[in-house]
Amino acid sequence: MTPFVAGSLTEEELRELCTTAYGRFSHQAVVPLVQLDHQHWLLELFHGPTLAFKDVALQLLGQLFERFLSRRDDHLTIVGATSGDTGSAAIDAVAGREKIDIFMLHPDGRVSDVQRRQMTTVRAPNVYNIAIDGSFDDAQALVKRMFNDADFSRRFNLSAVNSINWARLMAQIVYYFYAAVRLGAPERPVAFSVPTGNFGDVFAGYVAAKMGLPVAKLIVATNVNDILHRALSDGDYSQGQVVPTATPSMDIQVSSNFERLLFDAGGRNGQALADQMRGFEASKAMRLTNAQRDGAAALFSSARVDADGMTMAMRWAYDGAGQIIDPHTAIGLAAAQEAGVDASIPVVTLATAHPAKFRDAVERATGTRPPVPARVGDLFAREESYVKLPGTFEAVTAYVAERATPRA
Ligand SMILES: *Cc1c(COP(=O)(O)O)cnc(C)c1O
Numbered sequence: 001m002t003p004f005v006a007g008s009l010t011e012e013e014l015r016e017l018c019t020t021a022y023g024r025f026s027h028q029a030v031v032p033l034v035q036l037d038h039q040h041w042l043l044e045l046f047h048g049p050t051l052a053f054k055d056v057a058l059q060l061l062g063q064l065f066e067r068f069l070s071r072r073d074d075h076l077t078i079v080g081a082t083s084g085d086t087g088s089a090a091i092d093a094v095a096g097r098e099k100i101d102i103f104m105l106h107p108d109g110r111v112s113d114v115q116r117r118q119m120t121t122v123r124a125p126n127v128y129n130i131a132i133d134g135s136f137d138d139a140q141a142l143v144k145r146m147f148n149d150a151d152f153s154r155r156f157n158l159s160a161v162n163s164i165n166w167a168r169l170m171a172q173i174v175y176y177f178y179a180a181v182r183l184g185a186p187e188r189p190v191a192f193s194v195p196t197g198n199f200g201d202v203f204a205g206y207v208a209a210k211m212g213l214p215v216a217k218l219i220v221a222t223n224v225n226d227i228l229h230r231a232l233s234d235g236d237y238s239q240g241q242v243v244p245t246a247t248p249s250m251d252i253q254v255s256s257n258f259e260r261l262l263f264d265a266g267g268r269n270g271q272a273l274a275d276q277m278r279g280f281e282a283s284k285a286m287r288l289t290n291a292q293r294d295g296a297a298a299l300f301s302s303a304r305v306d307a308d309g310m311t312m313a314m315r316w317a318y319d320g321a322g323q324i325i326d327p328h329t330a331i332g333l334a335a336a337q338e339a340g341v342d343a344s345i346p347v348v349t350l351a352t353a354h355p356a357k358f359r360d361a362v363e364r365a366t367g368t369r370p371p372v373p374a375r376v377g378d379l380f381a382r383e384e385s386y387v388k389l390p391g392t393f394e395a396v397t398a399y400v401a402e403r404a405t406p407r408a
Contacts, residue, residue: 136251
């Protein structure tokens, strides 16, 4: 990460922030590699405090916010929408920090019980949980509108923690290098399979490749909400209805980070891309250009994995390799197995969530109910605190304005 923070942080300062951020992970290796068979590996990214890979980036982001806010006398209001994992990871990363308030919107009744409790049982005076009557897309649209309201945004110094935040991408690049080097890079190329929603995690892999890491292939694994698979395999980027699945963190139709790939792979023409995206917003559909398709095809492949494919991958990992994996990881593993990567190349599936976070789905597939790790504590005994609000701009902004700290 040093090249990206040069001029803002010394190497020693960066090291100190990382030591604090990753000191809270429960595994000595932080992100251990686990071998499944002669070709397949898991990179376990879920040993952080909230059991999903989002902690890898957000624990560091919390440290970065604190460091830079202490340099000037400023106050931040973080506003975000979550389908589950970003919310808990962001709240954990900033709970109790004096110069930050966090307002997190989640779709009422549409996150798992573990996900909701990880957000609503955090008792800190700067944490506000809001259950919105609506879907994740509705919550996300409300947040976007708050940021687009220039007065509101300036008055409360709004900040985003969603997956387009560059510091998050930066922290995610690191584990691609870590895994590849352990498996023989730079002499030996390595492929990665990534369970994908907002395209943030896999875009970090693309940046790693651009930085010189020998990445043989990036496999974009989607569930039945397959807009990215259609775009990469056929050039068809058209938005469908979101279908709820056992992998809620991937139930996304429009991936904010995908635009970054289209820009870079398609020749870095900002004006042309802006026009193309405006067309997409108007008609909810577009074709990728030939340059975008060819540019992406050099590194990416994709797969759509349905509920049966997911279940089979969970069973294979359990029966064949003794590993209980979460549904998101299973989508990635299924895609890895069908990608036809040359047998000489190791394939690393990113294990994005701890199986205990999605216990019901894991139990349905494997017959085994994974225990919640001790480090999340008495999650089910603690009292919850959140408000339910109608999904209207007026209701949500009134709630935030009453509680957030305005800029000095
Ligand atoms: C967020 C998330 C994903 C998707 O990651 P993106 O960066 O949005 O593509 C996959 N799996 C889990 C468990 C997640 O929390």
